[in-house]
Every structure is written in C-alpha cells, then in structure tokens.
Amino acid sequence: MDIDAYLRALPKAELHLHIEGTLEPELLFAMAQRNGVKLRYPSVESLRAAYEFTDLQSFLDIYYEGAGVLRTERDFHDLAWAYLERAHADGVRHAEVFFDPQTHTSRRVPIEAVIRGLTAAFREAEKAWGLTARLILCFLRHLSEEEALETFDQARPYLDHVSAVGLDSSERGHPPVKFRRAFAKARAEGLKAVAHAGEEGPAEYVWQALDELKVSRIDHGVRCAEDPALMDRLRREETPLTMCPLSNVKLRVVETIERHNLKSLLHAGLRVTVNSDDPAYFGGYVLDNFRAARAALDLQPAELAQLARNSIEASFLPDADKRRLCSEIDGLPSLA
Ligand code: ADE
Ligand code: ZN
Numbered sequence: 001m002d003i004d005a006y007l008r009a010l011p012k013a014e015l016h017l018h019i020e021g022t023l024e025p026e027l028l029f030a031m032a033q034r035n036g037v038k039l040r041y042p043s044v045e046s047l048r049a050a051y052e053f054t055d056l057q058s059f060l061d062i063y064y065e066g067a068g069v070l071r072t073e074r075d076f077h078d079l080a081w082a083y084l085e086r087a088h089a090d091g092v093r094h095a096e097v098f099f100d101p102q103t104h105t106s107r108r109v110p111i112e113a114v115i116r117g118l119t120a121a122f123r124e125a126e127k128a129w130g131l132t133a134r135l136i137l138c139f140l141r142h143l144s145e146e147e148a149l150e151t152f153d154q155a156r157p158y159l160d161h162v163s164a165v166g167l168d169s170s171e172r173g174h175p176p177v178k179f180r181r182a183f184a185k186a187r188a189e190g191l192k193a194v195a196h197a198g199e200e201g202p203a204e205y206v207w208q209a210l211d212e213l214k215v216s217r218i219d220h221g222v223r224c225a226e227d228p229a230l231m232d233r234l235r236r237e238e239t240p241l242t243m244c245p246l247s248n249v250k251l252r253v254v255e256t257i258e259r260h261n262l263k264s265l266l267h268a269g270l271r272v273t274v275n276s277d278d279p280a281y282f283g284g285y286v287l288d289n290f291r292a293a294r295a296a297l298d299l300q301p302a303e304l305a306q307l308a309r310n311s312i313e314a315s316f317l318p319d320a321d322k323r324r325l326c327s328e329i330d331g332l333p334s335l336a
Pocket of ligand 1: 018063170
C-alpha cells in the first residue's frame with residue numbers, strides 16, 4: 001500500500017466542516033439557475049477566480065454571498081449529498097457538520113427546510129455506505145446574543161437532529177463570552193458545545209471558550225501556541241483541536257503550510273485533528289489536507305495514524321463505535 005492509499009484507508013472523522021463551505025461553483029451556478037437567482041459573476045471560472053482571500057472577513061463576504069443561492073429543502077439535500085459522496089471517497093467514516101441557520105433564516109428560508117434537506121442526505125449516506133453524519137448548529141458571532149437565542153428557539157423542534165452548538169463567523173471583536181447565555185441554554189438541553197477560537201482571535205478567546213462556553217473541542221486553536229499555560233491546560237484536559245491547514249494558508253492565519261504548527265502541537269501532546277473547513281473555497285477536502293500537511297511537515301505514518309485516531313476519539317460517537325474504528329486503524333498494514 002502506498003502512502004496515498006494508506007491515507008485514504010485510514011478511518012477518519014471530519015469534525016470541522018461548514019456545509020455552506022462545500023458549495024462548489026458548478027453546483028452554485030446550477031442552483032442559481034433553477035432558483036432564478038442572478039449572480040454578479042458571468043461564469044464558473046470567474047467566480048472561482050474571485051476566491052483570493054486576504055483574511056477571514058474577505059472570505060466570509062464571498063461565502064455568505066454564495067450561500068444566497070440555497071433556497072429549498074432540495075438545495076440543502078443536494079449540497080449535503082455532494083459533500084458526503086466526496087467524504088466517502090476520502091475515507092471519512094463519520095462527519096460532524098456545521099451549518100449556519102441565521103445565514104438562511106435571514107433570507108426567509110425556514111430552518112425546517114435547511115434541517116430536513118441536510119438530514120435526508122445524511123440518512124441516505126448512512127444507508128449507502130455506513131457513513132454517519134450529525135449536525136452542529138452554529139451561531140454567527142458577528143450578530144447579537146439575542147439573535148442567537150431566537151435562532152435556538154426556532155431550532156427547538158428539530159433538536160433531535162442536532163448534536164452540538166458551535167460559534168463561527170468574524171472572530172475579532174466578538175469574544176466567546178458574548179454568547180455565554182445561549183451556550184448555557186443549549187447545554188441545558190443536552191447538547192454539546194464547540195467554538196471557533198484562536199483562528200484570528202487571541203489565545204484569550206480559547207480560555208473563554210473553555211471557561212465561559214464549556215466547549216468540548218476548540219475549532220482551529222492555532223494561536224494557543226502563544227500561551228504556554230493554555231497549552232498545558234489543553235494537554236491536561238485532552239481538549240481536541242480541529243485544525244484546518246489549507247484554510248489557514250488561504251486566510252493567511254499562517255504564512256505557509258510548512259510553518260503550520262499542527263505537528264509541533266501534536267508532539268506537545270495536544271489532541272490535534274485534520275479537517276477541511278470550507279473545502280470548495282480553500283482548494284481541498286480532508287484527504288487533500290492530510291496530503292498537504294504530510295508533504296509540508298514530513299509527517300510519518302505513525303503520526304498520520306495518530307491524527308486519524310484523534311479524530312475518532314474527539315468525535316461525539318458512542319464509545320463502542322470509537323473502539324471499532326480505532327481498532328480498524330490499528331489493524332491497517334504498516335507502511336515499510
Ligand atoms: N465560517 C465558515 N468558515 C469559517 C472559518 N474558518 N472561521 C470562522 N467562521 C467560518
Ligand atoms: Zn471553520
């Protein structure tokens with residue numbers, strides 16, 4: 001087995017994936033056409049050419065614009081199905097998928113259409129390949145906590161389909177503590193919590209996500225390396241970091257992938273995982289992220305297996321499923 005086949009064969013959980021960020025330009029154009037939405041780009045090529053970002057906000061502006069073509073339950077189904085087909089081909093066995101209800105409800109798309117469309121595709125993928133997928137409902141942090149609480153109330157009838165709440169969008173100036181009540185409410189309903197922190201924002205936001213929002217994982221967490229006491233805590237508490245190397249290069253969180261700190265954090269004993277974030281915008285799905293990180297950081301098979309094992313352990317899967325997938329990892333032939 002060569003290294004590429006090994007990477008594909010490793011059972012992986014994808015834990016940091018925005019479903020709106022999987023909208024490929026071809027599908028975006030098809031949906032615009034069938035929904036009668038006018039785009040300011042004349043072609044798929046010209047849209048793709050606009051995917052040149054200088055920071056998180058420059059990406060978010062185009063990402064929210066792109067999501068404007070998503071209108072119907074069928075659109076959300078087709079979006080999720082296209083992602084799951086690709087994830088299956090990459091050896092993803094379980095996905096915990098972010099969605100941004102406020103991006104859609106603000107355009108008067110009912111949350112029911114969003115959730116029904118996404119979960120219909122999830123059921124089909126489980127039936128076809130045994131690939132399980134769950135939803136993480138994200139609050140947009142550039143909006144108010146009041147709006148987050150309203151969104152949570154709208155989602156209440158559908159919470160059976162939701163594993164956790166998350167926090168995304170523009171990080172700087174929107175500290176986790178702003179959403180303390182919304183997260184407490186979600187946790188009181190039995191949901192887990194995760195939050196983007198330490199992508200562009202400071203290490204202090206990672207502390208807040210842990211202390212104020214009581215998150216089980218940190219999404220990104222790149223900047224935790226600036227704070228040794230935080231590193232210590234993340235190691236001691238085995239808090240997973242859902243890292244996204246290609247995203248971090250595209251949004252200039254790191255200068256080059258060779259300078260990404262995922263390997264040094266892994267060696268420092270942190271529970272690092274590799275994920276794709278918004279693959280339609282950042283040039284690669286999860287396997288591409290593994291390949292790029294391996295090549296740039298000279299990751300060895302044992303390190304790659306550890307990253308895959310971490311993703312399974314860090315997931316919200318039941319323990320029996322975690323054990324089964326981890327023993328599959330252990331049973332893979334070792335690379336000479
Ligand atoms: N929404 C989609 N992708 C995101 C990211 N990388 N950071 C914050 N919000 C996001
Ligand atoms: Zn993200």
